[in-house]
Amino acid sequence: MNQNLLHINIVEAGYGADTKILQDVNFSINRGEIVGLIGPNGAGKSTTIKSILGLLEHCNGKIDFINNHTYSYIPERPVFYDELTLWEHLDLAATVLSISDNEFKARAEALINRFHMENVIHKLPSSFSKGMQQKVMLITAFLLSPDIYIIDEPFVGLDPMAMKDFLTLVNDEKSRGAGVLMSTHVLDTAEKVCDRFLLVADGHLKAQGTLNEIQDQANLQNGTLLDCFHAILAGGKNERI
Ligand SMILES: Nc1ncnc2c1ncn2[C@@H]1O[C@H](COP(=O)(O)OP(=O)(O)OP(=O)(O)O)[C@@H](O)[C@H]1O
Numbered sequence: 689m690n691q692n693l694l695h696i697n698i699v700e701a702g703y704g705a706d707t708k709i710l711q712d713v714n715f716s717i718n719r720g721e722i723v724g725l726i727g728p729n730g731a732g733k734s735t736t737i738k739s740i741l742g743l744l745e746h747c748n749g750k751i752d753f754i755n756n757h758t759y760s761y762i763p764e765r766p767v768f769y770d771e772l773t774l775w776e777h778l779d780l781a782a783t784v785l786s787i788s789d790n791e792f793k794a795r796a797e798a799l800i801n802r803f804h805m806e807n808v809i810h811k812l813p814s815s816f817s818k819g820m821q822q823k824v825m826l827i828t829a830f831l832l833s834p835d836i837y838i839i840d841e842p843f844v845g846l847d848p849m850a851m852k853d854f855l856t857l858v859n860d861e862k863s864r865g866a867g868v869l870m871s872t873h874v875l876d877t878a879e880k881v882c883d884r885f886l887l888v889a890d891g892h893l894k895a896q897g898t899l900n901e902i903q904d905q906a907n908l909q910n911g912t913l914l915d916c917f918h919a920i921l922a923g924g925k926n927e928r929i
Pocket residue numbers: 703709727728729730731732733734735736
């Protein structure tokens with residue numbers, strides 16, 4: 689079985705015809721791995737995700753979902769249909785992806801229970817708290833059981849129990865063979881959860897690799913992810929691991 693799920697080869701990309709927010713961003717996502725997309729504010733993390741989703745006006749390069757692998761995207765800011773309840777959102781997503789009725793009900797109920805949303809199934813997500821809205825996005829994504837998850841900053845807004853439930857589910861999906869690309873600023877959690885890291889700054893991929901490889905590049909053998917990234921950015925190194 690091919691281990692590669694997604695190849696990204698961006699020569700340059702941006703929001704207008706001649707803009708170059710990203711340059712030379714090249715990486716892959718493989719089966720059964722969680723990859724952390726890390727970098728300071730304005731570094732280009734969301735732009736990288738948008739280029740993968742085909743949302744950028746200008747993208748010179750190649751985004752290759754190998755063998756047409758399916759993906760779920762979980763945005764940083766939840767988006768909903770004003771008139772649809774939580775259950776109707778899930779039903780719509782399942783219909784679009786042709787998930788059978790029985791499978792849909794079993795999966796949706798399990799996810800709703802796991803995230804403790806039983807009492808609001810028939811309510812409008814637009815009336816939910818921020819964390820509850822984020823849970824709706826997570827439930828919808830997990831319901832679809834895709835090959836790849838693309839997740840923009842999952843750790844802000846979730847309470848500790850929801851965070852634990854989310855991480856358990858992500859690990860279950862990883863064991864199933866899914867690949868995960870996760871952008872985050874929460875480096876201590878990323879360090880525990882992710883198998884590999886991509887460090888983006890100034891629209892360039894400054895480093896990529898496992899924690900050990902990043903530590904080697906930073907010359908900090910036992911350094912935390914935060915220490916290593918500080919060292920790499922301060923050193924102004926541009927080579928890839
Ligand atoms: N819609 C847009 N139009 C034009 N420029 C944009 C747009 N969105 C982002 N940018 C610019 O692209 C650059 C990268 O922004 P991006 O949102 O990718 O950063 P980020 O790494 O996700 O940052 P943060 O951690 O703050 O969310 C910034 O200089 C930003 O001003």
